[in-house]
Amino acid sequence: MEKIKGMVVEIVFKNDDNGYTVAALEHSNDEVTIVGCMPTITVGETIELDGKWINHKMYGPQFEVSSFIPCTPESEEGIYIYLSAGLIKGIGPKMARKIVDVFGLNTLDIIQMNPEKLTQVDGIGKKKAETIGKSFQDNRELRNLIISLSKYGITPNYCLKIYKKYKNKSIQIVETNPYKLAEDIRGIGFKLADNIATKMGIDRHSKDRISQGIIYTLTQSLSEGHTYLPKSKLIKEASKLLEINDEYIKDIVFKLALDQKIQIEKGPVEDNIYLIPYYISENGVCKKLIELSQYEFDDIKLNIDKEISSIEKEDNITLANNQKEAVIQALQKGVMVVTGGPGTGKTTTINTIIKIFENLKMNIYLSAPTGRAAKRMSETTGKEAKTIHRLLEMGYSSEDEEMVFMKSEDDQLDADVVIIDEVSMVDILLMYNLLKAIKPGTRVILVGDSDQLPSVGAGNVLKDIIDSNIIKVVKLDEIFRQAKESMIVVNAHKINKGEKLDLNVKGKDFYFIPKYEKEDILKEIVNLAHKRLPDYYKIDNLKDIQILSPMRKGDTGVFNLNLCLQNVLNPNDKFKVEEKFQKRIFRVGDKVMQIKNNYTKKWKNDDETKDGEGVYNGDIGYIYHIDKEEKIVYILFDEYKIAQYDYNELDEIDHSFCTTIHKSQGSEFPVVIIPITWAPPMLLTRNLLYTAVTRAKELVVLVGDIKYLDYMVKNNKIYDRYSNLNIKLSRFKDEGLLVE
């Protein structure tokens, strides 16, 4: 093994996925080629390398690197080159020159130890000095992490995610339990974590490995919507994942239950295995629903029929019988469900209910699971509606920054009535947190359409509640005359019943354009969004049109459609700043979406007169500005909220010229275009089509092969979720525990 030292003068090639780099190094007054895994090196940096000289057939002599350590640059010029490489937020070449001019050889010490002194440099204020100091520190720690973890085959991109999550505890956490990465880091699955563990020498049959495999199998099943797995299924899947015999797994399942990491519940056929929070939530939702629904009210003394008549007169409307029934039940029951498809009068019914409770001077809270749904509820009721997270006053615990709700059993909501919209999107954990915060004597009204896709999170809450026959349900099924005018509404109901759709009725709002080849479907959709629809309907191709695809991959999947749509709807332009992030280019003007809830993301309006926090999964925005020097992307949401994203936060953002149908749940758009083509059967389902179509307010255009449309309408196979809420609720009735 030999040692050489020198300054990196050029990066010839770098593979961001595995860190393999070819670079030129200034060494002993000569320029030599170095090759190997050096993911962190930058031009201007001095490094010390271990390795050996080889003679490459084509490229001649090269130094093959087995390990390297960064050294502090020794000359002022070296420091300048190092700082101007763009690694540190707030320092570009000009600023680097100014800083080195002031501090000379002490520059790096000053940035690391006394960043406040940077204010001596023209153009650096207190805040900027702090940012530079922090960015330098983060950069150092991250580079050390990348170097330390590269021996386990962890790529720089994952190191960045790991560092974001665990900060300076990263190495310690990874080396103590690499399987934790599979739980916490997006993109790292059990397999990758297991590979890392193998490189660390962890035994295949160790208790830690098997425990993690079992927990991972259960965690994975949550993303398919299951709240538990039957024991035999769990063992089979875990054994496949771990590639070991069932017997080892059975033992550890039992041990995990003793350690209270999982819960075993006796089922009628076999044991069911839960992760603890899901067990507590499923039982808790059941108990709270029974408790709230059994409350006997004697607080309202009014003639309900008279009250309804006077509101009907006021609103110039006659409620249908089941709408009236819903209003009456809302006054009498502790918990009730109002369900129905589009145009069946849910909003009208809820507005009547709100009026009656308002006349009675009752305290009413309105809420919905997502920001978009809450906004829509505010618009249709004319009253403030909050997200459930806001309603429950979500915050973070001081010790471990875990999310907590301030409103809970110890400090319940001061409400007489709570109305929740879009309940089909509420999962079992959120429902439990909500119900815990509601005291007996409060009326809870759950509104939703159980034919929509179920919640992204585990459970089948709305459908289970409806199917249990324990909670009062009023199903609205009449489509009102006004709503019947819309083929979107009419066809949505036809989809639900598995009937043939009315397509291309002249002057209406539901069109089908036949195309058979995927390339033709793609071309047609791009053309519709770019030219045809905006020209014909005089609408905005970004704001008014939303393309929804069932899948992410493939020619007509979200990823490819976004690439093609970006090219025509927001093409490259020398006046528009853009930046490449892994496989995507973000450009000023791009339509984007927040893809996970970020309750603490701060936003301000343009003139900073309004501010707030929280950007939610599914929120659509536009790239407003990209600051390459500060490494910040500014995104405009809701026409006035501007949120800043550091480059390393951009995994929360995706392009949204096209989104998946799943992500569109709870949102509405004027015009929706949907590709109809081959996809895996589990994506060609009736309720996926129904959800997509009901997102449109004014126009639906389907493009593709009619045989797949027919297939979707007929395919009402719902992929069952393991959830016991329905059975647990029904048990109360079977055992005669309910007051009728």
Ligand SMILES: Nc1ncnc2c1ncn2[C@@H]1O[C@H](COP(=O)(O)OP(=O)(O)OP(=O)(O)O)[C@@H](O)[C@H]1O
């Ligand atoms: N009793 C009624 N008589 C006549 N028209 C009604 C009645 N109830 C509702 N409508 C009308 O039917 C249409 C649909 O009603 P509404 O918006 O309340 O339904 P919805 O179920 O909330 O629909 P969506 O889910 O699509 O928002 C509206 O135009 C509304 O004015």
